[in-house]
């Protein structure tokens with residue numbers, strides 16, 4: 001244990017320091033400072049605000065350190081026993097909040113959203129109170145398996161069995177597992193408690209996979225289960241907290257299940273390729289469609305754009321309300337093909353295969369438009385797209401975001417263009433992980 005914090009410049013990985021942990025920060029950790037309020041910043045995983053912990057240094061950077069809480073001296077009342085045996089320092093990096101009670105996970109994520117809105121979007125905390133209230137839990141995943149007996153708190157059930165898309169990595173001994181935090185090291189596992197029950201029931205984790213680099217498993221809301229493998233030696237990565245918003249790298253071979261799985265959302269059945277994008281939590285698609293429609297209040301005859309549209313989830317809902325021209329823009333050929341097939345019965349919907357910025361700058365999308373849905377991947381839409389959307393002067397924009405930092409950066413650009421978020425809702429679409437989904441309604445001011 002390092003006792004003197006004047007010596008922190010000499011710290012090396014593996015050193016242990018005792019710290020009092022502060023607020024949660026974006027990334028699944030809390031902020032602490034070595035040697036008091038003005039000391040070096042240390043991001044501590046496996047800890048909770050207010051706790052006094054021994055933290056083991058895992059990474060040293062110029063302006064900050066990373067560490068894992070390896071001993072807790074003064075536990076928070078929000079601390080619980082992780083239901084997963086692999087969620088510990090040095091263990092599986094897929095979940096960040098297994099040690100946090102269900103209610104405290106919602107508060108943690110709300111604090112992170114607020115912090116990002118303050119730091120990156122420049123929205124005062126007092127002004128945030130008018131537009132953002134809390135992180136809303138999603139309904140419990142259906143047919144969730146029983147948890148490990150009396151260790152689970154009552155509300156903890158909704159945190160498990162939700163993950164309908166799982167990518168397992170394969171280690172050098174051909175064992176399947178998930179990756180350590182910020183590492184390519186595979187942690188072999190025999191069960192993932194946040195995986196959908198239909199994924200857990202498959203006998204994938206008790207055997208070795210000499211011919212595969214990775215496995216991708218999908219359990220759809222329509223009851224289909226598909227297993228795909230990436231052949232050994234092919235390229236493509238898998239990240240520890242890979243929530244599937246990017247296509248899996250490399251070519252995938254289907255081992256079992258249908259070539260297209262059925263998803264039920266927005267009152268329709270969707271046929272989607274198991275390797276393509278779909279919302280991961282079984283209740284997420286309906287929850288987000290409902291939030292977008294409630295916020296935008298589409299009226300008959302209003303023209304809309306569904307940008308980063310995937311299979312056209314929001315376009316179908318918008319077209320049903322407006323009965324007017326609705327344009328999906330999607331760049332992945334698989335997504336475009338899925339959108340064209342799924343929306344074929346809706347004559348007012350057009351699907352454009354393009355990157356959103358190219359579609360906007362090359363006038364494949366032309367104003368006037370009344371309603372815009374933006375649902376970009378984790379990096380956000382970026383300033384160029386935001387400026388082009390703002391310049392099209394729609395009546396309202398709904399921005400669906402899986403990363404509050406990217407949302408906040410794009411909100412800053414919108415604000416500079418004379419737009420303001422008038423409502424922000426956040427949803428716990430990824431329980432046990434640091435991730436949170438936000439939907440922001442923007443109006444021109």
Ligand SMILES: C[S@@+](CC[C@H](N)C(=O)[O-])C[C@H]1O[C@@H](n2cnc3c(N)ncnc32)[C@H](O)[C@@H]1O
Nearest residue numbers: 277308309310313330331332355356375376377
């Ligand atoms: C977060 S997903 C949203 C999909 C859809 N809105 C849904 O909820 O099912 C983002 C989508 O944007 C697509 N995408 C990524 N970058 C893009 C770009 N620059 N232009 C157009 N689409 C893009 C991805 O292929 C993916 O389908």
